[in-house]
Amino acid sequence: MAGALSFNNVGMTFPDGTRALGGATFDVNPGEFITVVGPSGCGKSTLLRIASNLETATEGICNVDRDSIGYVFQDATLLPWRTVAKNIELLAELHGVDKAERDERVRNVIDLVGLSGFEDKYPKQLSGGMKMRASLARSLVMKPRVFLFDEPFGALDEITRERLNDELLRLFQLEGFAGLFITHSISEAVYMSTKVLVMSSRPGRIVASFDVPFEYPRAHSLRYEPKFAELCGEVSTALRGALV
Amino acid sequence: MTDLNSQVAVTPPSSRRPDDAPIETTNRVRASDIIGPAVVFVLFIAFWYALSTRLLPEQKRFLLPTPHKVLKEGFFTWEAGEQRGLFPILKSMWSSIQVAVIGLIITIIIGTALATAMATRRWVERATWPYLVALQSAPILAMTPLIRALIDGVQTQRILVVVLIAFFPIVNNTLFGLLSVEKSQHELFTLHGASKWTRLTKLQFPAAMPNIFVGLRISAGLSVIGAVVGDFYFRQGGVVGIGAQIDIYRGRLWGSELIAAILLASAFGLVVFIVFGFLSKLAIGKWHTTTRGQ
Ligand SMILES: Nc1ncnc2c1ncn2[C@@H]1O[C@H](COP(=O)(O)OP(=O)(O)O)[C@@H](O)[C@H]1O
Ligand SMILES: [Mg+2]
Numbered sequence: 263m264a265g266a267l268s269f270n271n272v273g274m275t276f277p278d279g280t281r282a283l284g285g286a287t288f289d290v291n292p293g294e295f296i297t298v299v300g301p302s303g304c305g306k307s308t309l310l311r312i313a314s315n316l317e318t319a320t321e322g323i324c325n326v327d328r329d330s331i332g333y334v335f336q337d338a339t340l341l342p343w344r345t346v347a348k349n350i351e352l353l354a355e356l357h358g359v360d361k362a363e364r365d366e367r368v369r370n371v372i373d374l375v376g377l378s379g380f381e382d383k384y385p386k387q388l389s390g391g392m393k394m395r396a397s398l399a400r401s402l403v404m405k406p407r408v409f410l411f412d413e414p415f416g417a418l419d420e421i422t423r424e425r426l427n428d429e430l431l432r433l434f435q436l437e438g439f440a441g442l443f444i445t446h447s448i449s450e451a452v453y454m455s456t457k458v459l460v461m462s463s464r465p466g467r468i469v470a471s472f473d474v475p476f477e478y479p480r481a482h483s484l485r486y487e488p489k490f491a492e493l494c495g496e497v498s499t500a501l502r503g504a505l506v
Numbered sequence: 507m508t509d510l511n512s513q514v515a516v517t518p519p520s521s522r523r524p525d526d527a528p529i530e531t532t533n534r535v536r537a538s539d540i541i542g543p544a545v546v547f548v549l550f551i552a553f554w555y556a557l558s559t560r561l562l563p564e565q566k567r568f569l570l571p572t573p574h575k576v577l578k579e580g581f582f583t584w585e586a587g588e589q590r591g592l593f594p595i596l597k598s599m600w601s602s603i604q605v606a607v608i609g610l611i612i613t614i615i616i617g618t619a620l621a622t623a624m625a626t627r628r629w630v631e632r633a634t635w636p637y638l639v640a641l642q643s644a645p646i647l648a649m650t651p652l653i654r655a656l657i658d659g660v661q662t663q664r665i666l667v668v669v670l671i672a673f674f675p676i677v678n679n680t681l682f683g684l685l686s687v688e689k690s691q692h693e694l695f696t697l698h699g700a701s702k703w704t705r706l707t708k709l710q711f712p713a714a715m716p717n718i719f720v721g722l723r724i725s726a727g728l729s730v731i732g733a734v735v736g737d738f739y740f741r742q743g744g745v746v747g748i749g750a751q752i753d754i755y756r757g758r759l760w761g762s763e764l765i766a767a768i769l770l771a772s773a774f775g776l777v778v779f780i781v782f783g784f785l786s787k788l789a790i791g792k793w794h795t796t797t798r799g800q
Contacts, residue, residue: 316693333697339690343712343793355708356698384793 265289266327266440267313267408273321273465274308282308284465285322292407295434295441297451299497300461301505306444309466310410313442332406332439336413338393340385340400347372347381350399357404364403371399374433391422395429402433411443415450427453428482435478448497453485458497462504470500571761580766590760595767598737598751603774605661605747606733609668613725616669617676618718624677625684625710626702642674646732650739663740664733664747671732672725679721683714716794719786726782730775748774 267290274283283305290296298306311317312324314333340349347368354364372378375395385393394414401409411430415423427450434441445451451458452474460470472493476484484490551573558570571579583591624631646667657663687710695705737749746754748771755764 314697316696331697333694335690335694337690339688339694341691341709341712343715343790352708353698356695356700356704386793386795 265291267442268325271322272312272319272324274305274312275320281465284467286468288459288468290440290442292440293438294457295443295455296457296459297443297445297455298459298461299445299448299451299501300466301463304461304463305466306461307412310412310444313410326408330407332401332404332409334397334401334411334414336416338397340393340396342385345382345384346377346396349396350403353400354403367403371402374402375399375429390418391426394418394426407439409439409441413444413446416446431478431480448494449485452490452494452497453480460497460500460504469504472497568759569761571765576762576765579762590763595751595763595770598746598748599770599774602733602737602747602749605664606668606729609665609732610672610726610729613669613672613676613729617673618680621677621680621684624681626706638674638677646670647735660740660742664736667736668729668732672728675724675728676721679717680714683717684710687713715790719790723779723782726778727775730778734771
């Protein structure tokens with residue numbers, strides 16, 4: 263059975279000859295949270311850009327319902343002239359959802375991501391963590407069935423990042439979307455996912471896959487358990503192998 | 507004049523502040539904001555007195571009356587036959603203001619429309635850009651004989667000069683603003699199937715507002731210059747702008763009125779600058795952060 267998002271031998275060679283992706287095959291099913299780790303420049307963003315149709319793969323097939331994709335970029339890409347509430351409303355506006363329905367949805371997700379009280383602030387008044395929450399909320403408004411994350415917390419300090427990890431996991435359990443998450447951080451990958459994929463350097467291909475056995479909801483204390491450290495170690499070793 | 511946009515100081519991000527804490531913004535007027543201009547003003551008046559009572563050779567001093575004489579004869583004499591006093595200055599000023607404002611409105615409408623066409627269609631940009639640059643560097647005043655020969659009506663001629671002089675900054679800044687939207691923001695709109703029109707109205711124009719206001723402010727200032735300078739070349743019948751009036755005072759050696767008229771024309775330029783600074787703050791001050799080196 264094909265997943266909500268499925269890659270079938272997807273490869274990408276840019277017009278300038280750069281071969282960014284060398285044949286990726288995997289599925290992401292609803293209720294799965296798959297994380298991709300890999301050296302920078304190995305084609306991780308390209309993978310997401312293909313999934314969302316921002317880029318067209320030169321090889322293979324990528325299957326996904328394009329109308330139900332949420333995409334969270336590394337920078338929050340909030341529109342600075344809109345307040346938090348107005349930013350969160352944006353995508354619903356672009357999709358022609360009517361005003362009453364939009365207001366209702368915005369109110370719900372603002373509570374969900376913990377931005378109550380910040381509705382009328384402008385992005386320049388927000389910290390990095392708050393901006394990322396608003397960015398998440400903006401996508402959540404469209405109730406995506408497939409959620410793509412391109413290193414969303416990479417620029418945040420560790421404490422904020424861990425807090426947002428927990429909040430995103432809570433949303434994942436609540437909404438049951440199919441998640442595809444890119445990160446540089448191995449512990450973030452293991453903490454969040456049902457499965458961790460390791461990509462080799464360019465042209466990126468999946469060289470290792472680790473099922474993560476821990477039950478959801480995951481507690482913060484999991485990060486200090488030996489079996490957690492052990493799995494992180496295995497991913498790290500695979501990643502080192504992928505670098506050569 | 508300090509930058510009217512820069513009064514909202516934003517605390518620089520500090521490495522110790524957690525990313526999850528809201529950022530505080532402060533809004534205060536520093537003492538140096540007032541003391542600086544005041545000191546310059548006093549120095550200016552002192553220099554003026556020195557010029558008109560000592561520095562200038564005696565036979566030229568009548569050209570530059572002392573400040574209090576200018577105040578008395580130029581500003582506090584309402585009407586004193588033969589066009590003396592404040593009334594004729596204000597009358598010609600009003601004529602120039604109308605020309606500047608009408609010219610500016612036309613400039614804004616045509617300029618914004620052209621910039622929009624250039625931003626959305628590459629060929630319009632390629633076709634018109636070289637000529638805009640040529641227009642920007644053309645000596646408009648050298649064209650006045652041609653304008654006079656081709657176009658009837660002093661008023662139309664004066665307005666045309668304003669448009670020609672004020673045109674470039676509006677187009678240039680608006681175009682730059684429309685085209686410098688971040689790639690990731692464009693991609694967000696692409697992902698959600700936004701039409702060209704939606705992109706223009708919900709993304710490019712709002713993003714361009716800071717640049718548009720910079721262009722507006724420059725063009726508004728130029729429209730004042732265009733109106734005043736155009737007056738020198740285009741006058742006929744009853745229509746006398748402030749520029750023509752200044753020229754008349756020069757010819758008659760009426761120093762006080764001459765200086766008063768120059769000061770009022772400059773004040774008009776200053777008012778326009780402040781008004782647009784204020785409008786800009788009103789429109790984008792809430793969300794836009796001006797960056798400024800330490
Ligand atoms: N439009 C493009 N044209 C040419 N090369 C590109 C383009 N986009 C990305 N690349 C190259 O493809 C490789 C993979 O990029 P990317 O997917 O962004 O890597 P990352 O894993 O760091 O997200 C990089 O070497 C990058 O320089
Ligand atoms: Mg990337």
